[in-house]
Amino acid sequence: MYVIFTLLAGLAILPFLVYVRFPYFLHDLRYILNGIALGKRVGKYSSRKPCYTILDRFLERVNLHPHKSFIIFENDTYSYQDADRRSNKVARTLSQHCKLQEGDAVALFLGNDPVYVWIWLGLAKLGCVPALINHNIRAKSLLHCFSCCGAKVLIAAAELKDAVVEVLPALREQKVSVFLLSKECDTEGIEAITEKIEKASDEPIPPALKSNLTIKSPAVYIYTSGTTGLPKAAVVNHERMWLASFMQTLAGVRADDIIYVYLPLYHTAGFLMGLTGAIDQGITVVLRRKFSASQFWNDCRKHNVTVIQYIGEIMRYLCNTPKKDNDRTHKVRLAIGNGIRVDTWSEFLQRFGNIHICECYGATEGNTGFVNYVGKVGATGRVLSLQKRFQPFALIKYDTERGEPVRDSRGLCVEVPTGEAGLLVAKITKRAPFIGYANNNQQTEKKRLRDVLEKGDLYFNSGDLLRMDEEGFIYFQDRIGDTFRWKGENVATTEVTDVLVILDFIEEANVYGVKVPGHEGRIGMASLKITEGMEFNSTATYDHLKAYLPSYARPRFIRIQSSIVVTGTYKQMKVKLAEEGFDPSVIDEVMYILEEGKGYIPMTKDIYTAISEGSMRL
Known part of the structure; x- marks a missing residue:
């Protein structure tokens, strides 16, 4: 009896012991x-001839629940069947007027709108490859993006006509067909297409039009944000589209969820993790033209949203809105995204309630990624030995001054110890390929790193610095370009930013490194947006930074701006600010320079001259 009792007692406490030893089991x-x-699933989809795509998944959803709400936009609701029929009209119109064939690229220059979805679905039914162009870019950048994908057709929103007209001569020279989503257009070289779409038949499109698709065929071109130069068109094939869409499954999205998509559809997060992920789940998408912090929770309440997305600074924007009694009155249970800071993470949960935040890491063109499915505050993912075996990666030492990985006497890269930040590189294999950028072999080659851990191996260079703790949680530290080296020390801009925004009069901070004549490396500079109704306190700023940061990490220059410029995906723009530096003749905004022992004093032309001539050393 004693033995039986002991055995039962042991079984009773076994779960507790397992939890203590393996808390994340x-x-x-x-x-x-x-x-x-x-x-x-991916293996099964790839074996079909032609391969099984997101479009096929969508058509299954149409047959399964044709009248279920698919897109809710402003005051309109469209069912899965509505979307199917409208996209049939688009496909027939484009097929007839553009003579499109399977594999042709078509550039989409549109803002968030249900028509965006109809056009993408219509092109997919023709086997064409849409290139999702950022609707905020203009002139040279717009032409560059268009040339990247090799498209001969451009479809633009009516409100973007002026931007198209600006580059129309170059487009006509390239014999590009330009279509405007409008009922009329009197500009030669641009054809209005809305009326033609409305009059077209909505009968199903023959599947034979896309009969040659494989899992490796391009599905869409998605452009990098261009924070460090002109955007590049990442080739997303059908396999990668599936893997990105699966993010909702990994995060715990259910068939009865409603997701709120306000991120731009030209971006990976909005299009793949949001829209196509929703199609995979068969759920409803609440689509908005663009993010609005003031209307965010009202939209969630109005449409019973249960899943939200975020990227970059979105969560902090929400935390900065005035507090209300109904902050926790909503049905949101899950947030999926990346780029949330630790302090914002905790503040968001405390203010808006028990929402599971599923932070993830990955690049549109990258061949690896991480998911923080546990919800540990601050981590961008968790690494299991099984994952590292199937998708080998390493964190290696990086010399920010020379701009290259550190190598040993054998010419191989050096892995960083646990807890130390290193450059993330992922091995390029058949299982984890790196496709690269459309029509840009030079930029594709720049992302390849050879002889990393063994002679002859090949890795994808993420350009990101990450660190991993002893439990296997991985943390984003900085972009390579966002880390500057001063006085022989590497400084992570995120670390300086986190310290600056603690001050209540600093609403937002953008930290970067600037070159100084006669000095090696880059010195720290911070662009600040001051909290409304408050003023910049130079003394308090100096005392605060002195208490929290070593001397080499303290921003030597501070620039006060009315707003911090961000990309369409809410990433801070640093390149232009770094190029402008701290020259008062170039910058007409208020600037300060740190004078050790005194604090921040106004920056003047005389001080700049002294620095430039070398009579004043920093």
Whole structure:
């Protein structure tokens, strides 16, 4: 009897002992099983002739629940069947007027709108490859993006006509067909197409038009944000489209969820993780033209949103809105995204309630990624030994001054110890390929790194610095270009930013390195947006930075701006600011320079001259 009692007692406390020893066991097990199931799905889809695509998944959803709400936009609701029929009209119109064939690229220059979805679906039914161009770019950048994808057709929104007209001579020279989503257009070289779409038949499109598709065929071109130069067109094939769409499954999205998509559809997060992920799940999408912090929670309440997305500074913008009694009155249970700071993470949960934040890491063109399915505050993912075996990666030492990885006497890269930040590189294999950028072999080659851990191996260079702790959680530290080196020390701009925004009179900070004549490396500079109704306190700023940062990491220059410029995906723009530097003749905004022992004093032309001539050393 004693033996039986002991055995039962042992079994009773076994779960507790497992939890103590392996606190994330159930989370890990669920993630592994999901990963295996999703891997089998991709294998099954790739074996079909033609391959099974997101479009096929959409058509299944149409047959399964034709009248279920698919897109909710402003005051209109469109069912899955509505979307199918409208996209049939688009496909027939484009096929007739553009003579499009399977594999042709078509550039989309549109803002968030249901028509965006109809056009994408219509092109998919023709086997064409849409190039999703950022609707905020103009002139040289617009032409560059158009040339990248090799498209001979451009479809633009009516409100973007002026931007198209600006580059129309170059487009006509390239014999590009330009269509405007409008009922009329009197500009020669641009054809209005809305009326033609409305009059077209909505009968199903023959599937034979896309009969040659494979899992490796291009599905869409998505452009990098261009924070460090002109955007590049990342080639996203059908396999990668599936993998990105699976993010909702890994995060725990259910068939009865409603997702709020306000991020731009030209971006990976909005299009793949949001829209196509929703199609995979068969759920409803609440689509908005653009993010609005003041209307965010009202939209969530109005449409019973249960899943939200975020990227970059979005969560902090929400935390900065005036507090209301109904901040926790909503049905949102899950947030998926990347780029949330630790302090914002905690503040967001405390203010808006028990929302599971699923932070993830990945690049549109990258061949690896991480998911923080546990919800550990601050981490961008969790690494399991199984994942590293199937998708090998390493964190290697990086010399920010020379702009290249550190190599040993054998010419191989050096892995950083646990807890130390290193450059993330992922091995390029058949299972984890790196496709690169459309019509840009030079930029594609720049992302390839050879002889990393063994002679002859090949890795993808992420350009990001990450660190991993002893539990296997991985943390984003900085972009390579966002890390500057001063006085022989590497400084992460995110670390300086986190310290600056603690001050209540600093609403937002953008930290970067600037070159100084006669000095090696780059010195720190911060562009600040001051909280409304408050003023910049130079003394308090100096005392605060002195208490929290070593001397080499303290911004030597401060620039006060009315707003911090961000990209369409809410990433801070640093390149232009770094190029402008701290020259008062170039910058007409208020600037300060740090004078050790005194604090921040106004920057003047005389001080700039002294620095430039070398009579004043920094």
